[in-house]
Amino acid sequence: MKKWFGLALGIVTATGGFLDAGTVATSGEAGAKYGLGLIWAILVATVAVILLVEMSGRFAAVSKKAYASAIREEFGFKFYLLPLLSELIAESLLLAAEIGGIAIALSLFTGISWHYLFPVAALLVWIMAWRAPFSLIENGPALLGLLTLSFVVAIVALGGLPKELLPTLWKPEIKSGELADYLYLVAAILGATISPYLLYFYSSGAREEKWTEGSLLLNRVTAIVGMGFGSLGSIALVVLGAIVLQPLNISSSTLGELGLAMAKPFGQIGAFLFAAALFATCLGAALEVVLAVSYNIAQGFGWEWGENKKPVEAPRFNLVLLLFLLIAVGIGLLGMDPLQLALLASTVIALFLPFSLSPLLVIMNDQDYLGNKTNGRFINIAMIVILIIAFLVAIVSLPLEILSGGG
Amino acid sequence: MPDSEEQLLVMRDIMDSQLETRDKRHIGRVADIEAEWRDDGKFVLVNIVTGPEALTGRVASRLRPMARFLLRGHFEHRIPLSDVENFGPTVRLRKKAQDYSVGQSDRWIADHILRWIPGNGR
Numbered sequence: 001m002k003k004w005f006g007l008a009l010g011i012v013t014a015t016g017g018f019l020d021a022g023t024v025a026t027s028g029e030a031g032a033k034y035g036l037g038l039i040w041a042i043l044v045a046t047v048a049v050i051l052l053v054e055m056s057g058r059f060a061a062v063s064k065k066a067y068a069s070a071i072r073e074e075f076g077f078k079f080y081l082l083p084l085l086s087e088l089i090a091e092s093l094l095l096a097a098e099i100g101g102i103a104i105a106l107s108l109f110t111g112i113s114w115h116y117l118f119p120v121a122a123l124l125v126w127i128m129a130w131r132a133p134f135s136l137i138e139n140g141p142a143l144l145g146l147l148t149l150s151f152v153v154a155i156v157a158l159g160g161l162p163k164e165l166l167p168t169l170w171k172p173e174i175k176s177g178e179l180a181d182y183l184y185l186v187a188a189i190l191g192a193t194i195s196p197y198l199l200y201f202y203s204s205g206a207r208e209e210k211w212t213e214g215s216l217l218l219n220r221v222t223a224i225v226g227m228g229f230g231s232l233g234s235i236a237l238v239v240l241g242a243i244v245l246q247p248l249n250i251s252s253s254t255l256g257e258l259g260l261a262m263a264k265p266f267g268q269i270g271a272f273l274f275a276a277a278l279f280a281t282c283l284g285a286a287l288e289v290v291l292a293v294s295y296n297i298a299q300g301f302g303w304e305w306g307e308n309k310k311p312v313e314a315p316r317f318n319l320v321l322l323l324f325l326l327i328a329v330g331i332g333l334l335g336m337d338p339l340q341l342a343l344l345a346s347t348v349i350a351l352f353l354p355f356s357l358s359p360l361l362v363i364m365n366d367q368d369y370l371g372n373k374t375n376g377r378f379i380n381i382a383m384i385v386i387l388i389i390a391f392l393v394a395i396v397s398l399p400l401e402i403l404s405g406g407g
Numbered sequence: 408m409p410d411s412e413e414q415l416l417v418m419r420d421i422m423d424s425q426l427e428t429r430d431k432r433h434i435g436r437v438a439d440i441e442a443e444w445r446d447d448g449k450f451v452l453v454n455i456v457t458g459p460e461a462l463t464g465r466v467a468s469r470l471r472p473m474a475r476f477l478l479r480g481h482f483e484h485r486i487p488l489s490d491v492e493n494f495g496p497t498v499r500l501r502k503k504a505q506d507y508s509v510g511q512s513d514r515w516i517a518d519h520i521l522r523w524i525p526g527n528g529r
Contacts, residue, residue, distance in 0.1 A: 065496065072423045072436065073496045077465050080423075131526045302425050302436030302457075304513065310528025315516035369496070 018049070018230025019148055020285030021101030022094070022192040022342035024278060027234045030185050031241025035165050037172020039235055041186045045193035046231040048386045050223050051379065052357070055364050056199040057219035060206035063369035067203040068299040071359045074366065080300055083196070083359065086352030087296055091197055094345035095289045095328035099125060100338025101282030108275035115335065122329045125286045129321055134208040134307040137287055144280030145229075150273045151236035154266060158243055165242055184400040187393045188343060191350030193234075194390065196357065197292035204295040208308055213373070233281075290328075294321040343401075350397040353390040361387065420494040426457065426486070427497050432504035438462045441485065455491070455498070457509050458483040484509035 030038040056067055063070070072080040102121035103114040110117070128137060155161065174182050211219065266273070291307065298305035298317040305317040331341075349356075361383050364375045375383065414420075424437045438461035441454040460483045464471035486507065492499040500507070521527045 063496075069425065069496075073419075073425070077423055077438070077462060081466070130524070302433055304433050311521055311524070311526070312517040312528045315513045315521055319516050319520060 018193060018227060019145070019233045019281040020094075020192075020342070021097045021278075021282050021338050022346055023189070023234055024101070024237060024281065025339040025342060026185060026188050026192055026346075027237035028241040028245065030189065031238040031243075032245035033178075033185070034172045034174065034182060035168030035242045035246060036238065037168045037174070037182075038185055038189060039169060039238055041189040042193070042231060042234050042238065044389070045190050046227055048190075048194050048389065049198065050227045051382055051386065052194065052360065053198060053202050053227060054220055054223040055360060055375070055379070055383070056203040057206050057211070057223060058216060058373060059360075059363060059370065060203040061211035061215045061219055062213050062371065062373045064207070065369065066207050066295060066299050067199045067360070067363075068296040070363045070369065072300050074363055075359060083352070083356045084296060084300060086348075086355060087196065087200075087293060090345055090348040090352065091289050091293050092324065092327050092331060093341055093348060094195075094197075095286060095293075095324070096331040096336075097338045097341035097345055098282045098286035098289060099328060100332055100341060101278055102286060103332075104338060105275045105279035105282060108271060108278070114338075115333075118332050119329060121286075122325055122332070125283065125290065126322065126325050128283075129287060129290055129307070129325075130311060130318065132307070134205065137291075137307060138205070141280055141284030141287065144276070145284060147273060147277040147280055148229075148233035148236070150277060151233055151240055154270065154273075155236060155239050155243065157266070158240075161239060162243065165239075168242075180400055180403040183396065184403070187350055187397045187400055188346050190389065190393050191346040191353065191397060192342070194353065194357075194386070195349055196353070197289050199356075199360065200292040200296045201288045204291070204299070204305075208306060216373070290321055290325055293324050294318075347397045347401050350390075350393045353394050354387060357387060357390055414494070416494055421452075421455070421498070424495065425497045426455075426500060426509075428500050428502060428504040428507065430503045434500075434504055434507055434509050435484075437498060439465060452488050454485040454487055456483065456485055482512070 027042075059070065060066055065073070068080075068084075071083060099118060099121045100114065102124065103117040106112075106117045106121060107114040128140070132140070172182065206215070206219070209215075294317055295305060297303075297320050298314070301316075303316045304314040306314055311318045332338075336344075361380070363369065364383070365380065367374055421440060422437055426434050426436060428434060435457045437455050438458060439456040440452055441456055442450060442452050444450050458478075460471065460474040460478050460480065463474035484507070486500065486509075490500050490502060492501055517527070517529070522529060
C-alpha cells in the first residue's frame with residue numbers, strides 16, 4: 001500500500017515539471033493568441049514526457065542507478081560534460097525563473113513587490129531542500145498542486161468551452177506575419193515540457209524511494225497519471241487563456257499580468273487560487289530543478305547524495321545545492337521578469353535537448369543495466385521520433401525566438 | 408555480466424565506475440588507471456586513480472600539467488588493485504570509507520562549512 005503513495009512522485013514531478021512558471025505563462029499566452037490551436041503541441045509533448053519519464057523510472061528501478069550515473073558510465077567522462085554543462089546553463093536560468101514565480105505568487109498575496117520577495121522565496125526553497133526528507137518534497141507540492149484543478153473548475157464556472165473555439169483545435173487562426181510567433185510557441189511548449197531535468201529528478205526520486213523491479217507497474221501508472229495530470233492543468237490554462245484573455249486582446253508579457261487578467265472573472269477568490277496554484281507549481285519546479293542539478297553533479301562525480309540523508313552524510317551534494325541556489329538568486333536579482341527568464345531558459349534547453357535525451361536511447365537498450373527489461377521495439381521507435389522532434393526544436397528555437405521578438 | 412571467475416575486462420568495466428566501499432559509501436568514480444608493463448611481458452593494472460587531476464587529464468592531456476600545478480597532487484588518490492573486490496558499473500572496494508583518503512573532502516566540507524548552517528545533522 002505504501003508503494004502507491006509513490007504515485008505522489010509522479011504528481012509532484014508533473015506539478016513541478018509540467019506546470020511551472022514557463023508553462024503557466026506559455027499556456028495562457030497560447031490560449032490568448034491562438035485559441036485552442038496549440039493544444040496539439042501540448043498533447044505531443046505529453047506523450048513524449050510520459051514515455052521519457054517511464055523509461056527513466058524503469059531504468060532506475062531495475063539498474064539501481066540514476067540517469068546521470070548512467071551517462072557517465074555508459075559514455076565516459078568527456079561526453080558526460082556535455083549534458084552537464086547544458087544543464088548548468090539552462091537550469092540556472094530556469095531556477096531563477098521558478099523562484100521568481102514563487103516570489104510573484106507571494107507578491108499577489110501580500111502586495112509587496114516580487115523583487116523584495118525573491119530572496120524570501122529562495123530561502124524557502126533552500127530550507128525545504130536542506131532538511132525535508134524526499135517524501136515531504138514529493139507530497140507537499142503535490143498536494144498543493146491539486147490546486148491546479150481549480151483551473152478546470154474555473155472553466156466550468158465560466159460556462160464551459162464556447163463552441164466557437166472548437167475549430168481552432170485543428171485550424172488555428174494564424175494571421176499573416178504571425179507564423180514565426182506561432183511556431184515559436186510550439187517550440188517553447190515542447191522545450192518547456194520535455195525538460196531533461198525531469199529525467200534526472202525522476203530517476204533519482206525512484207532511487208530515493210528505493211524502487212525495484214517490482215515497482216515497474218507503479219512506475220508506469222505514475223508516469224501516465226502524473227504527466228496526464230500536468231497536461232490537464234496546462235490544457236486548462238490554454239482554454240482559460242482563450243476564454244478570458246483572447247476577447248480582451250491581452251497577450252501577457254508578465255506573469256503578474258496574466259494572473260490578474262485571468263483572475264478577474266473570479267474576483268478575490270480567483271486571484272487567491274491562481275496565486276496559490278502558481279506558488280505550488282513554481283515551488284515544486286524550483287525544488288525539482290535544484291535537486292536535478294545537484295543529483296546530476298553528485299552522481300556524475302560519484303559522491304554521496306540523497307535527500308533522505310542528513311546534510312552531513314552527503315556534504316558535497318548539499319554544498320552544490322546551496323551554491324547553485326545562490327547562482328540562481330544572483331541571476332534573479334538582475335531583475336528580469338520570470339516569464340522572460342523562463343522562456344529564455346526553454347530556448348536554451350531546446351538547443352541542447354538532443355544531447356540531453358540521446359543518452360537515454362542507448363542506456364535503455366543496455367542489457368548490462370536492464371537485463372530483460374530493455375526497451376521494446378515500439379518504445380525505441382517512439383524514442384527516435386522524440387529525438388527527431390528534439391532536433392527540430394533545437395534547430396528552429398533560436399531563429400524563431402529572434403524572428404518573433406521573444407514571444 | 409561476465410562471470411567473475413574468467414572475466415575478460417574491458418575499459419567499460421573499469422573507467423568511470425562508481426567506487427563503493429565495504430560500508431556502502433560512495434567515495435567517487437574511477438578517473439584513470441595506472442598499469443605496468445613488466446619485463447616478463449605481463450601488462451598489469453596496478454592502481455585505480457581518482458581525483459580532479461586525473462579527470463582533467465582525461466578531458467585533454469594538455470591540461471594535466473596545469474592541473475598538477477594548481478592542485479599539487481593534494482586531491483589525487485590511488486587505490487591499489489588488491490583493494491578491488493569486483494569490477495563493473497560499481498567497483499566494490501574491500502575497505503571501509505574511513506580507510507581511504509579520497510572522500511576526505513566530504514568530511515572537510517561537513518566540518519568546516521556545513522557546521523555553520525543549522526540543522527546539518529551533526
